[in-house]
Amino acid sequence: MVTDKLILNGNQVAESIKEALVERIQQLSHKGIVPCLATVLVGENPASATYVRMKGNACKRLGMQSIRIDLPEATTTKELVAAIQQLNDDPGVHGILLQHPVPAHIDERAAFDAIRIEKDVDGVTTLGYAQNAFGFAKFPSCTPAAIMAILAYYNLPIKGKHAVVIGRSPILGKPVSAMLLNQDATVTTCHSRTTHLEDLVRLGDIVVAAVGKPNFVKGDWIKPGAVVLDAGYNEGNIGDVDFEACVENAYAITPVPAGVGPVTIATLLKHTVDAAELLSE
Amino acid sequence: MVTDKLILNGNQVAESIKEALVERIQQLSHKGIVPCLATVLVGENPASATYVRMKGNACKRLGMQSIRIDLPEATTTKELVAAIQQLNDDPGVHGILLQHPVPAHIDERAAFDAIRIEKDVDGVTTLGYAQNAFGFAKFPSCTPAAIMAILAYYNLPIKGKHAVVIGRSPILGKPVSAMLLNQDATVTTCHSRTTHLEDLVRLGDIVVAAVGKPNFVKGDWIKPGAVVLDAGYNEGNIGDVDFEACVENAYAITPVPAGVGPVTIATLLKHTVDAAELLSE
Numbered sequence: 001m002v003t004d005k006l007i008l009n010g011n012q013v014a015e016s017i018k019e020a021l022v023e024r025i026q027q028l029s030h031k032g033i034v035p036c037l038a039t040v041l042v043g044e045n046p047a048s049a050t051y052v053r054m055k056g057n058a059c060k061r062l063g064m065q066s067i068r069i070d071l072p073e074a075t076t077t078k079e080l081v082a083a084i085q086q087l088n089d090d091p092g093v094h095g096i097l098l099q100h101p102v103p104a105h106i107d108e109r110a111a112f113d114a115i116r117i118e119k120d121v122d123g124v125t126t127l128g129y130a131q132n133a134f135g136f137a138k139f140p141s142c143t144p145a146a147i148m149a150i151l152a153y154y155n156l157p158i159k160g161k162h163a164v165v166i167g168r169s170p171i172l173g174k175p176v177s178a179m180l181l182n183q184d185a186t187v188t189t190c191h192s193r194t195t196h197l198e199d200l201v202r203l204g205d206i207v208v209a210a211v212g213k214p215n216f217v218k219g220d221w222i223k224p225g226a227v228v229l230d231a232g233y234n235e236g237n238i239g240d241v242d243f244e245a246c247v248e249n250a251y252a253i254t255p256v257p258a259g260v261g262p263v264t265i266a267t268l269l270k271h272t273v274d275a276a277e278l279l280s281e
Numbered sequence: 282m283v284t285d286k287l288i289l290n291g292n293q294v295a296e297s298i299k300e301a302l303v304e305r306i307q308q309l310s311h312k313g314i315v316p317c318l319a320t321v322l323v324g325e326n327p328a329s330a331t332y333v334r335m336k337g338n339a340c341k342r343l344g345m346q347s348i349r350i351d352l353p354e355a356t357t358t359k360e361l362v363a364a365i366q367q368l369n370d371d372p373g374v375h376g377i378l379l380q381h382p383v384p385a386h387i388d389e390r391a392a393f394d395a396i397r398i399e400k401d402v403d404g405v406t407t408l409g410y411a412q413n414a415f416g417f418a419k420f421p422s423c424t425p426a427a428i429m430a431i432l433a434y435y436n437l438p439i440k441g442k443h444a445v446v447i448g449r450s451p452i453l454g455k456p457v458s459a460m461l462l463n464q465d466a467t468v469t470t471c472h473s474r475t476t477h478l479e480d481l482v483r484l485g486d487i488v489v490a491a492v493g494k495p496n497f498v499k500g501d502w503i504k505p506g507a508v509v510l511d512a513g514y515n516e517g518n519i520g521d522v523d524f525e526a527c528v529e530n531a532y533a534i535t536p537v538p539a540g541v542g543p544v545t546i547a548t549l550l551k552h553t554v555d556a557a558e559l560l561s562e
Contacts, residue, residue, distance in 0.1 A: 109415070130411030134390070134451055160476045168462055170415055177470075181449055184474040186481065189458075193465040195441045200467065 006154065006252035008229070010146075010259040013153045014266035018062060021273050025063055028276055035276035036065035037095040037121065037268070038087045042080060042106065043073035047235070048099045055097065058265050064272065067093065077107045081114040088116040094279055095121030095272035100171065118279060121271035124171055133178040138278065139271045144176035146263035147208060147229050148183070156206075156227050156252060159184035164201050166190045166217065166240070167210030172231055176208055197221075209240035219245025228253040231260050287435065287533035289510070291427075291540040294434045295547035299343060302554050306344055309557055316557035317346035318376040318402065318549070319368045323361060323387065324354035328516070329380045336378065339546050345553065348374065358388045362395040369397040375560055376402030376553035381452065399560060402552035405452055414459040419559070420552045425457035427544035428489060428510050429464070437487075437508050437533060440465035445482050447471045447498065447521070448491030453512055457489055478502075490521035500526025509534040512541050 028035060037059050039052045052068060059066035069083055080102070087093045096119045102108050112124040120128045123141035131137035132144075140148075151158060163185040167173030173189060181187045185206065190197055201207055201221040207228045209217045214234040219242060222228060228250045232240025239256030247253050254260055309316060318340050320333045333349060340347035350364055361383070368374045377400045383389050393405040401409045404422035412418035413425075421429075432439060444466040448454030458470045466487065471478055482488055482502040488509045490498045495515040500523060503509060509531045513521025520537030528534050535541055 109417075126411040126415060127408050128411075129414065130407040133410065133414065133455060134407060136390075160474050162476075162481075174414060174459075174462075178455075181455075181470055181472075184472070186469065186471050186475040188467065188469040189462055190467050191462075191465070193441050194467040195443075200443075 005247050005250060007247075008150050008154060008252055008254045008259060010150065010254060010262045013146075013150050014262035016153065017149065017263070017266040017270055021062060021270060024273050024277065028273070028280070029063075031280060033276055033280050034063070034065045035059075035095075035273045036067065036093050037097060037272045038067045038069060038090075038093045040069045040071065040080070040083060040087070040096065040098045042071045042075050042099075042102045045101070048101075052099050055265060055268060058269055059272070062269060064269065065092075073103055075103075075106065077110055080106060080111045084111065084114040088114075088119060091279075093119065094276040095119055095268070097122045097268065098124065100124075119275055121268060121275050122171075123175065123271075129170060129175060132175050133182075135182045138274065140179060141171045141175045142264045142267040142271065143172050143210075143231050143260060144179050145267045146260050147176055147231060148179050149263055149267060150229065150254065150260065151206075151227070154252065158206065160186070161205040162186045162188070162203055163206040163208065164188045164190060164204030165208045165210065166197070166201065167208075167212070167231075169210065172210040173208075176210065176231070180206065180208075211240045213240060214238040215240070215242040217241040217246060219248055222246045222249040224249045225251045227251060229260060230254050230256050232256065233261060286528050286531060288528075289431050289435060289533055289535045289540060291431065291535060291543045294427075294431050295543035297434065298430065298544070298547035298551055302343060302551060305554050305558065309554070309561070310344075312561060314557055314561050315344070315346045316376070316554045317348065317374050318378060318553045319348045319350060319371075319374045321350045321352065321361070321364060321368070321377065321379045323352045323356050323380070323383045326382070329382075333380050336546060336549060339550055340553070343550060345550065346373075354384055356384075356387070358391055361387060361392045365392065365395040369395075369400060372560075374400065375557040376400055376549070378403045378549065379405065381405075400556055402549060402556050403452075404456065404552075410451060410456060413456050414463075416463045419555065421460060422452045422456045423545045423548040423552065424453050424491075424512050424541060425460050426548045426552075427541050428457055428512060429460050430544055430548060431510065431535065431541065432487075432508070435533065439487065441467070442486035443467045443469070443484055444487040444489065445469045445471060445485030446489045446491065447478070447482065448489075448493070448512075450491065453491040454489075457491065457512070461487065461489075492521045494521060495519040496521070496523040498522040498527060500529055503527045503530040505530045506532045508532060510541060511535050511537050513537065514542060
């Protein structure tokens with residue numbers, strides 16, 4: 001383990017985000033408002049169940065409320081949309097998170113887009129995506145926002161840097177590319193059809209891995225001095241970046257666990273508090 | 282002038298798009314429908330007035346209707362939005378084009394977003410942008426769609442190619458980056474803050490210039506064999522690409538005029554016919 005490297009401590013960034021929420025949650029409580037996140041889980045994916053539980057616990061620890069809607073695997077798109085509509089209309093709910101992925105028979109995009117934009121704290125709606133791409137979203141997707149929060153916390157420069165994003169999903173690769181671009185990075189978005197991927201990653205001053213494949217990014221892909229952010233969360237708590245190898249060339253790097261993950265959850269809490277404030281204005 | 286190069290003939294692509302509309306316009310006329318594009322021009326920008334006139338004339342030549350709303354320079358955002366609302370509600374209007382740029386005191390984003398999505402044939406709304414980025418827009422922005430149409434017309438491969446886009450505007454650089462990405466290009470989006478721009482452009486198998494600076498892209502920035510698309514339209518009908526210099530290395534290249542421009546207008550007409558069909562379903 002190399003020690004002269006900047007290991008980007010996601011727990012520390014998450015704490016700083018959560019600390020800033022304490023007083024805001026108190027202020028809301030004076031108005032009789034407890035920020036409330038509703039999580040919707042469809043089916044029996046054990047990893048998803050764990051994520052949902054973690055999010056609920058994180059709410060509790062901050063004195064926020066969370067409600068959990070568990071729907072059976074056989075839920076139709078229509079039933080799921082109806083459940084979301086109910087949460088949209090519930091004045092006690094400020095944020096709605098539909099845990100991804102939903103079972104394959106469901107139209108996930110339709111379900112995401114059923115979420116009222118004022119409660120789209122996970123930044124998954126189509127409209128929210130564009131607002132983020134244009135730089136004025138209230139709630140950018142949480143993992144991209146977490147990546148930006150880590151860069152900001154450690155004062156890592158973005159402007160004029162070449163950022164290489166591996167992945168192009170609607171809730172991760174695409175929005176983080178947009179956010180880096182809006183902060184004046186030059187952005188290359190790579191994916192499964194990219195040829196010469198290693199050569200492109202080697203150009204990156206900032207490398208974001210959002211692939212969903214364990215230890216996918218190899219040590220010799222990293223340009224000396226690069227900043228490496230690992231948004232992967234694969235089985236067994238393994239990131240998309242081969243940390244032990246990539247830390248050699250990197251100037252700064254997020255570990256897994258204790259990297260992007262906890263900041264994502266803290267960002268979700270922050271967005272829920274933001275939503276509670278905005279909805280009570 | 283080198284002659285063994287593929288000069289991408291925008292007039293030809295535009296004709297093929299317009300030819301395919303003739304029968305559809307006839308079919309609509311049997312139902313008593315004449316596709317109608319409403320153009321909205323605020324202020325006295327002579328270039329904008331020319332574009333609006335060209336678009337109106339193009340409609341006329343195809344037997345389509347166009348109406349033109351001219352608003353004074355002093356128009357407020359509220360007044361402009363009200364004018365757009367009227368067009369939204371007018372069943373005789375199928376497409377609405379707000380000519381860009383509007384005077385600086387107007388909130389252009391608010392004005393764009395006032396356009397009903399079913400009539401947003403120029404693809405300028407925030408929601409339409411995201412639908413396009415996610416690959417399911419009815420009406421992608423016309424210039425990006427025109428660039429894609431040229432690549433398709435000439436069977437130029439996109440999948441796995443490295444596309445370098447110079448520019449990141451909401452109606453050009455960003456959406457064309459998204460469209461190339463959705464067709465499996467690896468996409469690098471560059472802009473005014475990009476460092477080492479020439480080196481990055483030299484990586485491009487496909488280069489899209491959307492800068493708004495005459496003859497900005499130099500000949501030695503082009504990788505031998507690259508496809509060069511010039512979305513620029515600067516004063517005096519000068520593109521963003523130094524054509525005479527860039528044609529040397531390029532495999533294929535759009536000229537200015539008679540490149541992307543006419544295809545953009547043909548795309549606008551196509552979208553208006555699409556909208557007339559969809560609205561009359």
